[in-house]
Amino acid sequence: MRWSSLPPPNTLLPFEATVRHASMTAAARELHVTHGAVSRQVQNLERSLGVSLFERGTRSLRPTQDARQLAAVVRDALDQIDAAARQTSRRAPTGPLTLSCEPTLLMRWLIPRLPDLAELVPDVTVHLSAGGGPVFFERDNIDLAIRRDDFPFPAEAHRTRLFAERIGPVCRPDLVPRLTAPGMAEVTLLHSGTRPEAWDDWKRITGTAVEPAAQQTLEHFYLTLQAAVAGVGAAIAPFAVVQDDLERGQLVAPFGFVPDGTGYHLLSSRPSGQDAREHRLTAWLRSRTEELDGEPEPAESGSR
Template identity: 45%
Template sequence: MDAPDPMRARLPQLGALRVFESAARHGSLTRAAEELHVTHGAVSKQIKNLEADLGAALFVRRNRGVFLTERGRALAARLRGIFGDLEDALADFRAGEPRQPLVVSCEPTLCLKFLIPSLGAFLQDTGIEVRVLAAGGRIDFRRDHVDLAIRRNDFAIDGTLHARVICDEAMGPVCSPEALPRFEANTGRFHLPALHTRSRPDAWAAWTRLNRPAIACTADMTYEHFYLAIEAALAGQGVALASIHMVGRDLAAGRLCGPCGFRPDGTQYVALSAHPIDRDERASRFVAWLSARMNATLATVMPPNAGSQVADAQPAKGHAIGATR
């Protein structure tokens, strides 16, 4: 039996190094504790033990915060690469196992109105099973065990993530066919309430700022999510500003009307991953398929170079959407 390697025996515990890497990456013991599902005290103790083991300070503690020392910063950079290599090695190993479902996190309304109705075709064409989680905003891939996240790029994306553009976003006012006679095309006025959402509260203001003519409505109603505002529009309760990707099926079926068309809002849907997307065949094929489907939907309502076409008209008189009443 080989004798133990004395250098290997002196290595700190892997768990302590993992805790330090997380705290260094976040610049916060609290956020490291949240990521690793342990207490703040456990993180603090692990780091203190690691500093004692190494005989050097890794953080400077001041003003109730922690800041990396020069040596701590150098160690964190090396560990980030080492843990990345370890994750890649495990991903390559698992690629040889029986095929697992692709876990995709998707914004709730896009998930409900676009992704889920289309997933059957993807499974039939590729044989790749997809497990969908409805969530929005930032994501912790390690904690949530997610392969891909589909998001709109309206927030600062972590520079360590791999991102691929799927499709442009395009927005437009929609209402039910029964409510359409209450829209005055020559003035841009709806004799209906404007339906807002807390998940994208600036949507109407962005439409007014980027795309004239402005739309006027009789009142404001606010819902928590886009899918609730869309359901309210389907029920004839008002006019919602919605993504073409969320209402394309309803428009095609005649359940909704888009009397003002759809315009780009300057954002895009992107696929995010903790690893290079092309490294995982399942992820690569899913992103290519989703991009093709979403761009096909976009093409039904927007001509080429539509992003540069802005109508030149004055705001309609009356209760301007987004204004204080």
């Protein structure tokens, strides 16, 4: 036999999943088999290699250093086999794509545009998942993710730039005179627990001095925007998530929007050309985000 040291191939998938999750239960769930089936295959692998691969506690399972090294090699080999199989296969990928998107952008921009996606790309089914921050494609079973580049992206991720983030104060139309008063002293400034520096960022970018009469912080960004729609005060908002509110006249942006130096990207674990569904979804997203990436309105410097 050419590969005399090769362990039983059917043990490798359960082993790699167990190391990755540090849990046989999670591995079994991922592979759609029983806990006992995973346990037997891991034990078969240990017998084949003549070594224990896990430190087993009463309620814990810890991979040894040898196990982590072997699992990394197995993972790389499986990735190569998967890529080669996709290139060789003549069958087009089928089934839904799972798209992870930051919650506020998902709620206020992407979901309202799903009917357009269904009409223009009817052969692509998308499952939406709300999420932000680091992306774990395999662990979370994600095909694509829309993220703002305010944290390091995974080195292996393929990215497609969608649009630049542009921010500005927004409020209900009847609050405009109070918002544009000297120093904005007559308007409550709304803050978000998830973007606590939003007002400071806008003031720094525009050189605007603001001395509010009152301030209020809400836990989530979308709650802050809803409070602005309700007339509670003024919030700093990205153009993308208030675009529809502006068009409906529910909100106005008296000072326009300025780029804050960040942008949104579509992340994938593989180039979009390898999957026709991802390619079509990417093309649709790029066509719909062109309007978000227009020339920012100029901001006046100095105090208001």
